[in-house]
Amino acid sequence: MFKTLKAALLAAACVPAMAAAQDLDTMSAAELYEQAKVEKTVTVFSLSSRIARVEKAFEEAYPGVDLVGVDLSSAKQIARVVAEQQAGVHAVDVLYIADAPVVLRDLLAPGRIQTYVPPRLADQLDAQFKSPLLVHRLSTKVLMYNEQAHPDGSPITNLWQLTLPEWSGRVMMVDPTQRGELLDLLTEIALHPDEMAAAYKAQFGSDIAVDSDLNGAGEQFIRNLFLNDLVLVANSDDLNKAVGTKDAKNPPVAFGTYSDRRDNEEEGWALQVANNVEPANGILFPAVLAVADKAPSPAAARLVIDFMFGDDSPDGGPAFAPFNVPGDYATRKTIADDPDSVPLEQLKAWTINTEAVAEHRARIADLIITLQ
Amino acid sequence: MSPSDTAAPFRRRRLTAARLVPLSMILIVGLLVLAPLLRILLATLTPPGLEAWTAILASPMSPNLWWRPLMNTLILGLGVSAGCLLLGGFTAWLVVMTDVPGRRILGVMHTLPFMIPSFAAALAWGTLFRNSRMGGSSGFFEANGFIVPDWLAWGIVPVLIVLIAHYYSLAFTIIAAALSSVGADLVEAAQMTGARRPRIFFGIVLPVVTPALVSAASLTLAGAVANFAAPALLGLPVRMQTLSTRLFGMIEIGQAERGFVLALLLIAVSGVFLFLSDRLVSGRRAFVTVTGKGGRTRRFPLGRWRWPLFAAGFGLAVVTTVVPVVVLVASSLAPQAGALFSNWTLHFWIGEGGGQIAQGTAGIFRNPVLIAALFNTLKLGVVVALISMLLGLALAHTITRNKGTVLANILSQLAFLPLLIPSIAFAAAYIALFGAPLGPLPSLYGTFTLLVIAAAAHNLPYAVQAGRSVLGQIATDLEESARLTGAGPLRRMWAIIFPLAIRGLLAGAILVFVKMVRDLSLVVLLFSATSPVLSMVAYRYAAEGFMQFANAITVLILVICLAASLIAQALQTRVQKWKE
Numbered sequence: 001m002f003k004t005l006k007a008a009l010l011a012a013a014c015v016p017a018m019a020a021a022q023d024l025d026t027m028s029a030a031e032l033y034e035q036a037k038v039e040k041t042v043t044v045f046s047l048s049s050r051i052a053r054v055e056k057a058f059e060e061a062y063p064g065v066d067l068v069g070v071d072l073s074s075a076k077q078i079a080r081v082v083a084e085q086q087a088g089v090h091a092v093d094v095l096y097i098a099d100a101p102v103v104l105r106d107l108l109a110p111g112r113i114q115t116y117v118p119p120r121l122a123d124q125l126d127a128q129f130k131s132p133l134l135v136h137r138l139s140t141k142v143l144m145y146n147e148q149a150h151p152d153g154s155p156i157t158n159l160w161q162l163t164l165p166e167w168s169g170r171v172m173m174v175d176p177t178q179r180g181e182l183l184d185l186l187t188e189i190a191l192h193p194d195e196m197a198a199a200y201k202a203q204f205g206s207d208i209a210v211d212s213d214l215n216g217a218g219e220q221f222i223r224n225l226f227l228n229d230l231v232l233v234a235n236s237d238d239l240n241k242a243v244g245t246k247d248a249k250n251p252p253v254a255f256g257t258y259s260d261r262r263d264n265e266e267e268g269w270a271l272q273v274a275n276n277v278e279p280a281n282g283i284l285f286p287a288v289l290a291v292a293d294k295a296p297s298p299a300a301a302r303l304v305i306d307f308m309f310g311d312d313s314p315d316g317g318p319a320f321a322p323f324n325v326p327g328d329y330a331t332r333k334t335i336a337d338d339p340d341s342v343p344l345e346q347l348k349a350w351t352i353n354t355e356a357v358a359e360h361r362a363r364i365a366d367l368i369i370t371l372q
Numbered sequence: 373m374s375p376s377d378t379a380a381p382f383r384r385r386r387l388t389a390a391r392l393v394p395l396s397m398i399l400i401v402g403l404l405v406l407a408p409l410l411r412i413l414l415a416t417l418t419p420p421g422l423e424a425w426t427a428i429l430a431s432p433m434s435p436n437l438w439w440r441p442l443m444n445t446l447i448l449g450l451g452v453s454a455g456c457l458l459l460g461g462f463t464a465w466l467v468v469m470t471d472v473p474g475r476r477i478l479g480v481m482h483t484l485p486f487m488i489p490s491f492a493a494a495l496a497w498g499t500l501f502r503n504s505r506m507g508g509s510s511g512f513f514e515a516n517g518f519i520v521p522d523w524l525a526w527g528i529v530p531v532l533i534v535l536i537a538h539y540y541s542l543a544f545t546i547i548a549a550a551l552s553s554v555g556a557d558l559v560e561a562a563q564m565t566g567a568r569r570p571r572i573f574f575g576i577v578l579p580v581v582t583p584a585l586v587s588a589a590s591l592t593l594a595g596a597v598a599n600f601a602a603p604a605l606l607g608l609p610v611r612m613q614t615l616s617t618r619l620f621g622m623i624e625i626g627q628a629e630r631g632f633v634l635a636l637l638l639i640a641v642s643g644v645f646l647f648l649s650d651r652l653v654s655g656r657r658a659f660v661t662v663t664g665k666g667g668r669t670r671r672f673p674l675g676r677w678r679w680p681l682f683a684a685g686f687g688l689a690v691v692t693t694v695v696p697v698v699v700l701v702a703s704s705l706a707p708q709a710g711a712l713f714s715n716w717t718l719h720f721w722i723g724e725g726g727g728q729i730a731q732g733t734a735g736i737f738r739n740p741v742l743i744a745a746l747f748n749t750l751k752l753g754v755v756v757a758l759i760s761m762l763l764g765l766a767l768a769h770t771i772t773r774n775k776g777t778v779l780a781n782i783l784s785q786l787a788f789l790p791l792l793i794p795s796i797a798f799a800a801a802y803i804a805l806f807g808a809p810l811g812p813l814p815s816l817y818g819t820f821t822l823l824v825i826a827a828a829a830h831n832l833p834y835a836v837q838a839g840r841s842v843l844g845q846i847a848t849d850l851e852e853s854a855r856l857t858g859a860g861p862l863r864r865m866w867a868i869i870f871p872l873a874i875r876g877l878l879a880g881a882i883l884v885f886v887k888m889v890r891d892l893s894l895v896v897l898l899f900s901a902t903s904p905v906l907s908m909v910a911y912r913y914a915a916e917g918f919m920q921f922a923n924a925i926t927v928l929i930l931v932i933c934l935a936a937s938l939i940a941q942a943l944q945t946r947v948q949k950w951k952e
Contacts, residue, residue: 049912083800087807102626178621234604242507252507369433
């Protein structure tokens with residue numbers, strides 16, 4: 001009884017708040033800053049510890065607004081926001097988060113977060129990066145190989161080669177039942193049955209026969225990959241060492257992160273992306289920026305999101321600098337890709353379809369569990 | 373169970389008064405432990421939750437989601453706890469009861485492995501034994517021409533060894549605390565009546581320390597089944613999953629309900645073992661050894677076995693302590709993770725930023741938040757250790773003094789659960805419980821207080837078990853005589869129980885402190901202050917791929933833990949002056 005009353009009161013209180021939020025959505029950064037100065041602090045949950053550098057740059061650009069950055073993995077951000085909002089606590093303003101399929105289901109659908117697109121960026125982002133979620137940049141899970149052991153380029157030119165006996169026990173990935181991005185990778189592969197079937201034909205010359213309990217060539221690939229003694233590891237450190245170590249004899253290949261190549265020199269690795277792979281070498285997946293529901297500092301929250309997309313210069317300026325990493329890709333068109341990396345349009349990776357992946361992810365997870 | 377039905381009126385009153393304490397204890401523990409558990413249970417009774425039960429227990433996935441992980445978990449739990457009892461018992465006996473040379477240094481060394489995070493031991497194993505299954509980077513043995521088979525490099529065998537090497541020191545700490553209270557008078561009496569050494573051992577020493585053995589077995593079992601790092605690092609390459617890796621994975625990929633179901637099943641399975649071990653203690657005759665008299669410890673002369681046994685104890689310490697520590701220290705000094713012993717630099721500790729190394733990141737001692745983090749970590753560790761020991765002592769006292777009653781049984785089972793509740797679920801429950809104002813309490817969301825409450829509850833098992841193993845030995849006659857002279861319960865606690873139990877309590881406090889200083893997951897979920905704790909700073913470095921900095925901080929944490937345990941030892945000798 002008391003609860004319904006409270007809910008009704010809250011709903012009533014929300015009406016003007018919503019109107020105000022709409023105003024906020026159309027305000028310029030300068031107008032947001034005026035309100036943000038009154039709000040004083042803004043709390044950001046971030047999947048990346050680079051938030052510390054954003055904090056510094058933000059507070060220099062907007063004195064008087066204190067950015068509180070908290071490093072939290074995506075799974076923990078979701079757990080914490082859900083628990084907090086269920087307890088009626090609204091303490092966080094901005095989420096910088098990956099695991100988009102889970103974000104879609106557990107945060108956006110129940111209204112725990114909302115998508116805010118800064119007005120100045122509306123025509124600088126592709127439609128798929130503005131809705132349902134605002135995408136800040138794209139990271140990769142793509143096939144990586146050892147360029148010292150294979151000076152003539154990638155030993156793999158077709159994903160189906162990974163299921164051949166000669167690659168048995170020599171393909172690695174971080175366990176997809178432990179890390180969402182790898183599950184997203186396999187789900188995205190399953191969502192391209194036609195391309196996978198065509199690639200099969202290109203590799204083996206015959207049409208693929210899909211097991212009766214599976215849907216399409218993508219799922220068949222997942223099964224064959226696991227049956228070919230796919231090696232699972234706990235973290236990407238192990239993976240990079242295994243694939244990239246220089247002077248290694250017969251090193252394996254792995255689905256890893258393209259931007260880890262930047263550590264090659266320092267770590268003594270020879271990691272390189274296998275780009276010329278049929279039908280694709282992996283996925284691009286989004287890092288998302290969103291405003292939390294009933295954010296205590298709604299104006300400052302929007303200001304932070306606006307800020308993190310950087311200025312109009314080709315490298316995005318100091319605000320985007322922490323994220324300008326070779327092998328990661330800005331969604332904002334004015335920001336140029338790193339000259340030493342494969343340009344985004346030439347990278348043969350599928351950009352994940354967040355909604356479709358969200359829908360099929362659990363089924364693929366079940367398939368993988370039976371294969372382990 | 374209602375003895376009051378048959379009791380005389382005056383007795384009934386006394387019983388009610390005596391029951392007040394256990395009842396209030398149940399209330400506290402219920403709030404702190406049962407509430408999060410109920411929340412998890414409720415989450416699994418929703419439609420997706422019920423689907424998760426079916427998926428895990430009755431679907432084509434069951435073998436891989438439940439049965440095989442269960443089997444691996446049981447092998448690990450039982451194997452680790454047996455191994456820990458053997459090694460921990462042996463080393464505790466060696467250090468406390470014999471005249472082995474270098475006892476002090478051995479005593480310190482054997483407490484160390486628990487302070488080294490288990491992932492360090494797993495890394496050390498990998499550095500030595502990694503084989504070609506892990507591609508280009510071969511381990512020490514394979515690089516030197518030995519062939520390391522898969523079963524020795526990956527899977528259940530290395531996980532068992534690594535976990536025993538990690539947890540035996542937990543058993544050592546608890547058993548050593550109990551052994552030190554086996555009075556010389558008992559042993560001397562037996563010697564005077566002509567008992568041989570084996571008879572003294574099996575007839576006196578062993579029965580007296582049984583509660584400690586059971587505590588140690590339970591804690592190491594729970595630790596082993598809940599451990600994530602070792603099975604993940606060493607098990608996954610051969611697709612070995614345990615319930616804890618499955619549980620973590622399911623929560624991580626957004627299938628929290630399945631994770632919660634696995635957590636409940638894990639709690640149920642461990643509960644069966646803990647219940648059985650509890651039976652073992654309650655069923656046996658009670659031995660009280662800490663009386664008002666004596667208190668000296670009698671040491672057995674080892675004769676010609678002194679040096680061989682010293683070598684065994686020292687060798688064990690070297691393997692379990694020195695090797696992982698050396699690997700950790702080396703990995704905080706080596707610029708390349710692949711070449712641990714070349715090009716050492718102090719850059720990661722004290723280097724100035726801006727150079728070529730580590731993308732210009734400065735050494736940890738130049739990180740401005742480090743000092744604040746250090747202070748926060750110490751504050752958190754000390755406060756949580758104190759509070760959980762107070763709570764643990766009260767609980768342990770209630771349990772031992774009401775031994776055999778239903779109340780005591782419920783309490784002792786409840787007090788054990790927190791070890792097995794995944795911290796992500798624990799934290800979510802605490803945010804739900806204390807996020808909104810609770811009665812007269814204001815909202816504790818994001819405060820240090822909430823973190824302390826949750827952490828104290830989370831670490832309760834260590835405190836209670838440590839307290840129980842010592843309290844079980846303290847004779848009631850001391851308390852009775854104090855009661856007769858009119859001393860109140862608090863006074864009795866302070867003047868009698870506390871000094872007598874100090875060793876066990878400090879042992880427990882150190883365990884809690886160590887756990888807390890190393891713990892990350894609970895802290896990041898519950899605490900939103902800008903000034904972090906050390907484990908969060910280490911996580912930041914690790915997340916950026918700067919493992920050397922993260923390892924440097926782990927070494928720093930290790931040093932703090934070591935200092936804390938030395939301080940505790942000094943404190944204990946000051947309180948128990950009569951032992952000198």
